[in-house]
Amino acid sequence: MIEIKKCSKKFGKHEVLQNINLSFHKGECIALIGPNGCGKTTLIKSILGMVIPDSGSVEFNNKSIFGDYLYRENIGYMPQIGRYPDNMTIGQIIEMIKKIRNSEQALDEDLINAFELEKMFLKQMRTLSGGTTQKVSAALAFLFNPDVLILDEPTAGLDPLASEILKDKIIREKEKGKLILITSHLLSELDDLVTEIIFMQDGKVHFHKKVADLKSETNESKISKSIAKILKNKGNE
Amino acid sequence: MNRIIKIILLDILKNKIVLTYALIMALLSWSSFALEDNSSKGLLAILNIILFTVPLVSILFSTIYIYNSAEFIELLLSQPIKRIKIWLSLFFGLSISMVLAFGVGAGIPLLINAPDSIGLMMVVVGSLISVIFVALAFLSSIITRDKAKGIGIAIMTWLYFALIFDGMVLFLLFQFQEYPIENAMVGITALSPIDLARIQILLHLDISAMMGYTGAIFKDFFGTSTGLVASFLLLCLWAIIPFYISLKKFKNKDL
Numbered sequence: 001m002i003e004i005k006k007c008s009k010k011f012g013k014h015e016v017l018q019n020i021n022l023s024f025h026k027g028e029c030i031a032l033i034g035p036n037g038c039g040k041t042t043l044i045k046s047i048l049g050m051v052i053p054d055s056g057s058v059e060f061n062n063k064s065i066f067g068d069y070l071y072r073e074n075i076g077y078m079p080q081i082g083r084y085p086d087n088m089t090i091g092q093i094i095e096m097i098k099k100i101r102n103s104e105q106a107l108d109e110d111l112i113n114a115f116e117l118e119k120m121f122l123k124q125m126r127t128l129s130g131g132t133t134q135k136v137s138a139a140l141a142f143l144f145n146p147d148v149l150i151l152d153e154p155t156a157g158l159d160p161l162a163s164e165i166l167k168d169k170i171i172r173e174k175e176k177g178k179l180i181l182i183t184s185h186l187l188s189e190l191d192d193l194v195t196e197i198i199f200m201q202d203g204k205v206h207f208h209k210k211v212a213d214l215k216s217e218t219n220e221s222k223i224s225k226s227i228a229k230i231l232k233n234k235g236n237e
Numbered sequence: 238m239n240r241i242i243k244i245i246l247l248d249i250l251k252n253k254i255v256l257t258y259a260l261i262m263a264l265l266s267w268s269s270f271a272l273e274d275n276s277s278k279g280l281l282a283i284l285n286i287i288l289f290t291v292p293l294v295s296i297l298f299s300t301i302y303i304y305n306s307a308e309f310i311e312l313l314l315s316q317p318i319k320r321i322k323i324w325l326s327l328f329f330g331l332s333i334s335m336v337l338a339f340g341v342g343a344g345i346p347l348l349i350n351a352p353d354s355i356g357l358m359m360v361v362v363g364s365l366i367s368v369i370f371v372a373l374a375f376l377s378s379i380i381t382r383d384k385a386k387g388i389g390i391a392i393m394t395w396l397y398f399a400l401i402f403d404g405m406v407l408f409l410l411f412q413f414q415e416y417p418i419e420n421a422m423v424g425i426t427a428l429s430p431i432d433l434a435r436i437q438i439l440l441h442l443d444i445s446a447m448m449g450y451t452g453a454i455f456k457d458f459f460g461t462s463t464g465l466v467a468s469f470l471l472l473c474l475w476a477i478i479p480f481y482i483s484l485k486k487f488k489n490k491d492l
Contacts, residue, residue, distance in 0.1 A: 011491075050314050051491045072317040079315070083308040087251075093312075099240055100316055 001026050001148065001179050002047060007056035009042060016042045017053065018203040024181065026147075029174045031190045032183040033227070034200035040183045041080060043200070044150055047181075048077055073103070076146035080153045080183075082137035084125040090136055091121030094143070103144055111139040114165045130157045138166055148179045155189060167193065187224035197223065199230075241313070241323070245330030249302070255338045258294050262342025265290075270350040277442055280351055280359065283343065284438055287363050288431050291339060292370045293395050299331045299374030300391040304384045311492055324487045328375060328480060335367040355441050362434045365472045369430045370395070372480040379483040379490070402429045419454040427468075430475040437468050 002024040009017040016039045024030060032040050045051040047058055049065055049072070057064055060071040084093055094112070112118065115135040125133070134157050141149060151170070155163040170193060174180055184190060190197075197214060199206040207230075211223065218226040249255055269282040306327060313323050344360045351359075377390040406425060410418070426432045440459050458464045 045492070048315055049320075050311075052489055069319045070317050072315065075315075077315040079311075083311055085248075085306070085309045085312070087248075096244060097312075097316065099244075100313070100318065102240070 001061060003057075003059040003062070004043075004047070005057045005059070007043075007046060007053045007058065009039075009046065009051065009053045016203050017046070020056070020203075020205055022198065022205060022208065024179055026179055027174075027177045028196055029170075029180040029194045030182070030196045030198060031194040031223075032181060032198050032200065033185070033187065033190075034206070038200045039203045040200055041152055044077075044152055044181070044183065047150065048072065048075065073101075073144070074147045076141035076144065076149045078134075078137045078141035078149075078151045078154055080156070082133045084133070084136070086126040087124060089122050089124050090117060090128075093125065093136065094121075094140065097140060097143070101144060105145055108142050108145045109139075111135075111142050111165070111169060114169070115139060115162060131159060131162065134158055135162060138169075142169065142173070146178075148181070149173060150181045152183050153185070154182060155184065155186060163189075187227060188222070191223055194223075197227075199227070241318070241326040242330050242333070245326060246334060249330060249334045254298060255334050258298075259338040259342040262286075262290070262339060263346065266343045266346040270346060276351045280347075280355060280438075280442060283347065284359065284435065287343060287359070287366070288435055289399060291363055291366050292399060292431060295335050295367045295370035296374045296377075296391045296395050297388070299335070299371045300378050300388055301384075302331060303327065303374065303378040304387060314492060320488055321484060324375075324484055328371065331374075332368045332371050335371055336364045339363050339367050355438070358441060359438060361469075362438060362472070365469075365476065366430060366434055369472065369476045369479075372476045372478075372483075375483040376479040379486045398429050398431050402432065406432070423455060423458050427471050430472055433468055433471055433475075437465070 002022075004020055004022045007017050007020040008015070020039075020043065032043070034040055042051055046053050047060075047065070049069070052066075057066070059065065060068075060074075063071070065071055088096070094117075098107070115138075117135060117139055120128075120132070123132075125136075128136070134154075138151075138154060141151065149170070154166055154170070158166065167189070170180060170182075174193070182190070182194065194211055196208065196210050198208045209217075214223070214226050214230075215221060218229045220226040220229060265286050266283050269286070270276065270279040273279040273282060310323055310327075314320070340360065343363060347356045347359050350356070373394055374391055377394060378387045380390060381387050406422075409425070410422070426436055436455055436459055440456055459468055
């Protein structure tokens with residue numbers, strides 16, 4: 001579904017992405033993990049066309065995304081730090097995106113209801129706490145029933161109740177056969193979500209494995225422990 | 238596209254600055270006509286006001302507005318919308334509102350007090366100047382990510398066209414007054430949209446008779462219909478080229 005070939009990107013002298021080759025398919029739930037500044041968000045932004053790679057290609061359903069924009073109809077994106085126009089209210093933002101999309105599809109308002117956002121529709125964006133902004137971002141990402149969900153640190157800043165709601169929602173969408181891409185530092189949260197793991201370091205893909213393979217190779221039952229084991233082994237080499 | 242322009246227009250109108258600008262323009266224009274006994278003098282007073290304030294307000298307001306729209310642009314970019322469309326919508330939204338404010342503020346008194354070709358020309362030139370400086374604002378805000386730097390560049394651009402350029406032209410005139418540079422002067426005015434607009438209008442007022450030999454050369458060029466068309470085309474280029482460069486840059490910008 002998404003194919004990334006030989007992607008490289010430099011910010012000044014710093015090579016953020018170095019020759020990345022990855023492919024994602026329908027029904028997968030992929031965790032993108034790695035230390036801070038390893039290029040996770042840049043990778044996501046290049047899939048969305050917000051960052052333009054210096055070389056290489058990104059394909060969505062076998063079509064290059066460069067110069068295309070309609071493919072974004074199939075993507076729901078939840079940014080790490082949602083930034084919204086300050087003087088608009090939650091209601092206005094949601095209304096505006098609906099108008100801009102102008103889609104006739106049935107809307108998925110599960111999260112708006114579950115997070116009880118209607119009660120806060122009249123609140124201005126600048127008055128919101130970080131967690132509430134995250135709830136708005138999440139609600140917007142799921143609103144149009146996209147085939148692909150890209151979630152950048154979805155549970156960071158959410159209270160335990162809200163993050164549980166979001167996790168349930170992600171699992172339900174995964175079961176519908178959607179492609180879900182998550183970046184996170186909370187490995188323990190990923191256990192019941194993901195089917196594949198991509199570990200990035202210094203702009204390179206360190207490994208891309210199925211969770212089941214990873215666990216059997218390391219004889220561990222938790223993702224966090226298997227990753228730790230791999231990193232430790234690598235350090236000893 | 239229209240939907241996004243509408244959203245931007247409503248947002249700008251909610252922001253009271255543009256309304257205040259229109260109000261001040263109206264106040265200045267009406268009082269200029271009331272204070273002077275003939276409309277030609279009133280036009281001259283308004284011309285100076287237009288060529289000083291319109292560029293300043295257009296470029297400053299637009300630059301700040303573009304920087305403040307960073308979040309809005311980011312939000313739209315993750316939606317299925319063409320990049321070019323976002324930038325064009327912003328440009329049209331800002332241009333329309335600046336031209337509207339100018340039209341309501343200065344356009345109405347101009348057309349009522351000087352209902353002839355000169356009054357109409359002032360309205361057209363003022364609108365063009367508004368659009369040109371909106372375009373320059375787009376250029377200065379795409380050059381740098383830093384808001385303070387971008388606004389600084391915008392102010393410098395205005396200072397250059399409103400004051401420094403005239404100073405340099407005067408300096409050249411005095412330095413080379415022994416040489417026949419009148420034809421070259423016609424070419425040099427094309428380098429500043431404000432001068433282009435000023436000369437265009439001055440030549441159609443009666444006072445152009447007092448401008449001496451240079452004035453006659455100017456009249457020879459700008460007074461003819463070819464000159465008129467040429468200078469309007471030049472003004473249009475002043476709007477199109479800066480915006481086009483900014484559009485090219487925006488297409489490849491990382492956000």
